[in-house]
Amino acid sequence: MLEENRRPLMIGGVVLLVLVVLIGSIVLFRGGSEAKLSVSSIPGDLTLTLDGHQIPATGEVKIKPGEHTLVGERRGFQSYTATFTSSTDPLSYKMYLYANSAEGRQWAQQNPEQEMQLEREAGRHFDQMQARLRAKYPVLTYLPYVGDGFEATRAPSKTDPNNPEALSLAIDVFGPQGKTKALQWIQGYGWDQATLDIIWTTSK
Structure with missing residues (x-):
């Protein structure tokens, strides 16, 4: 008789323990x-x-x-x-x-x-x-730069003008060999011309 009375209590205790573990897991999961x-x-x-x-x-x-x-x-x-x-x-x-x-x-x-x-x-x-x-843009360290027949400065990006962290390299050519000299200057430092987004202008 005593064993029969203990069984519902044991089952209830197990169920309660399972519920506590489940609730704790849910709270832990939500917190995580x-x-x-x-x-x-x-x-x-x-x-x-x-x-x-x-x-x-x-x-x-x-x-x-x-x-x-x-x-x-x-x-x-x-x-x-x-x-x-x-x-x-x-x-x-x-x-x-x-x-x-x-x-x-x-x-x-x-x-x-x-x-x-x-x-x-x-x-x-x-x-x-x-x-x-x-x-x-490592080139920024050297700007502004005046070379043989050209001047290089920074300018807002021509391809991405609304991006404050996108720039163009503005090169103004004013000598007959200016563009050639500017390209040699770029290549001399090992910069990739394709990544510089160059804006070419010519002054008379």
Whole structure:
């Protein structure tokens, strides 16, 4: 009789244990499939959306792995859109907007500390972009350059004008052997002419 009473208790205990394991696995799986995104924004009162849903301009949110889009907007400032791909690792992002009107510039005057942060961030981005450009276009180290019958400078890309990290090599020829000398200059450094997106012009 005692054994018969114990059996339902044992079965109930096993069922409870299985449920605990299942629930724990589900929670663990869900936790492992999310990442933490930390965002800081300037101006602090900008409107920030993640995949079309508004989120706090500064703080943390949980996101699932995959591609996401952040959009920062505020009157008086240039809007900015950033697309990124997340895994399960923590991420951080700075959404900094820059003034493009009198209202935005007035805000900058009234918030000098945040404006200084914006300027530091702009300088950091500029330095990083220049480093990437120099790695992509070694010729930039030598520009501007005046050679025998030609002058070489940098210019916005003729094939990808909307890409700030795409450049053309502008060569102005003003001598009878200018183009030949320019090509020899390029070949002398071992640069690939096809990757330089050259813009040729002729001065009289």
